[in-house]
Amino acid sequence: MLGGIGFVAGLVGSTLGIGGGILIVPMLTVLAHLPIHVAIASSLVSIVATSTTAAATYVKNRFANIRLGILLEAATLVGAISCAFLAAYLSSQVLGILFAALLFYVGCDMMVRRRGMQEEVLSQEDAKTPDNAGSRIPLYGSFYDPSLGEVVSYRVRRLPHGLGAGLLAGGLSGLLGIGGGVIQVPAMNRLMQMPIKAAIGTSSFIMGITALGGALVYCLHGYVYPVVVAPVVIGAFLGALLGSKLAPKAKGIVLRRLFAVIIFVTAVVMIARAVSVGL
Amino acid sequence: MDKDSRLYNWLSLGLRIAVCVAVGLLVLGSVLCGIRGIEPDSFVISLQGILDGGPAPLTIIAVGVFVLLFTPLLGIILGGVAFALAKEKLYLAISIAILGLVIGLVFARM
Numbered sequence: 001m002l003g004g005i006g007f008v009a010g011l012v013g014s015t016l017g018i019g020g021g022i023l024i025v026p027m028l029t030v031l032a033h034l035p036i037h038v039a040i041a042s043s044l045v046s047i048v049a050t051s052t053t054a055a056a057t058y059v060k061n062r063f064a065n066i067r068l069g070i071l072l073e074a075a076t077l078v079g080a081i082s083c084a085f086l087a088a089y090l091s092s093q094v095l096g097i098l099f100a101a102l103l104f105y106v107g108c109d110m111m112v113r114r115r116g117m118q119e120e121v122l123s124q125e126d127a128k129t130p131d132n133a134g135s136r137i138p139l140y141g142s143f144y145d146p147s148l149g150e151v152v153s154y155r156v157r158r159l160p161h162g163l164g165a166g167l168l169a170g171g172l173s174g175l176l177g178i179g180g181g182v183i184q185v186p187a188m189n190r191l192m193q194m195p196i197k198a199a200i201g202t203s204s205f206i207m208g209i210t211a212l213g214g215a216l217v218y219c220l221h222g223y224v225y226p227v228v229v230a231p232v233v234i235g236a237f238l239g240a241l242l243g244s245k246l247a248p249k250a251k252g253i254v255l256r257r258l259f260a261v262i263i264f265v266t267a268v269v270m271i272a273r274a275v276s277v278g279l
Numbered sequence: 280m281d282k283d284s285r286l287y288n289w290l291s292l293g294l295r296i297a298v299c300v301a302v303g304l305l306v307l308g309s310v311l312c313g314i315r316g317i318e319p320d321s322f323v324i325s326l327q328g329i330l331d332g333g334p335a336p337l338t339i340i341a342v343g344v345f346v347l348l349f350t351p352l353l354g355i356i357l358g359g360v361a362f363a364l365a366k367e368k369l370y371l372a373i374s375i376a377i378l379g380l381v382i383g384l385v386f387a388r389m
Contacts, residue, residue, distance in 0.1 A: 052350050055351075056292075059294065060287060060291035062287060067370055070358055208351030209352070209381075212352070216384045220384070222325070224325075226344070229340070230308060237298070
């Protein structure tokens with residue numbers, strides 16, 4: 001059953017382009033009746049597997065911006081470690097309600113999500129030229145976009161905003177066992193004005209370190225059980241591999257809205273359990 | 280091929296290999312658990328637990344989990360080496376700080 005949960009989370013997560021953590025934690029608590037701290041710990045370990053597998057591809061095709069990734073990792077890691085320590089002192093009920101609130105946010109985002117913002121296309125030389133709106137640290141990147149058939153160059157803007165979003169994403173990751181992509185990708189795309197593919201690639205690169213920070217804290221507190229982690233990680237890894245093949249064929253909008261409804265129902269079940277019987 | 284391209288290619292390959300090794304260890308440990316009928320009881324995954332020793336299949340799973348957890352550090356290590364060679368001090372300093380934080384956390388209770 002645990003392997004099946006990991007597989008479904010990895011499959012649906014990678015098909016829809018969302019992190020598996022948003023699915024693994026509620027499924028492990030609601031379906032497998034595991035304590036939420038154990039579910040969060042297992043989710044963080046499986047996120048390392050799925051995000052690193054995705055990052056390997058994104059790094060190779062240069063969607064991931066390593067320099068920006070390392071800058072943001074510093075923020076996400078601090079957020080993840082701090083909030084993972086905090087989570088150990090929070091009750092299952094509080095974590096359950098916080099997670100349900102996050103599910104509502106993700107569900108609403110999936111219902112109304114717009115496409116990425118209008119992207120600024122720069123020449124490679126222009127991208128390297130600092131401008132007034134840019135930060136003091138010059139950050140730029142370029143990658144070949146096969147769907148456009150051309151090299152896309154971009155300049156990273158508003159780094160302090162990105163660092164703030166990274167701290168928040170890391171905090172949510174350590175607290176609730178998610179990857180943080182729900183915060184990072186929109187922040188990089190809309191605030192930092194990166195192309196959506198670069199935002200997703202860089203977010204995947206960051207997610208591994210973020211989840212590592214949180215997972216190590218949960219290890220210290222004794223929440224990582226081999227009997228839970230092994231099947232979940234193996235299932236999520238295989239599901240994500242299959243999902244990455246299915247993603248291009250998936251009917252995006254219908255699938256997303258259907259999934260949003262499932263997320264809303266899960267959120268209501270988690271709140272009901274937290275309020276009535278405890279997780 | 281420029282230096283950045285080499286870094287990106289090596290890093291991509293390293294990440295793939297490390298994740299496959301880690302998942303392979305998890306599969307091996309799980310299969311051995313099934314064959315030997317080992318009850319995991321209260322065995323939790325920790326570095327101290329690996330050093331103290333335990334039933335081999337569970338130790339294999341624990342090693343697999345740690346290999347998996349440390350895989351993303353490859354990006355920091357390879358990036359740090361590349362930044363040191365290119366004398367990009369800011370990124371080198373941040374890479375070292377991240378490594379220090381993670382290593383500190385690993386040995387926090389040992």
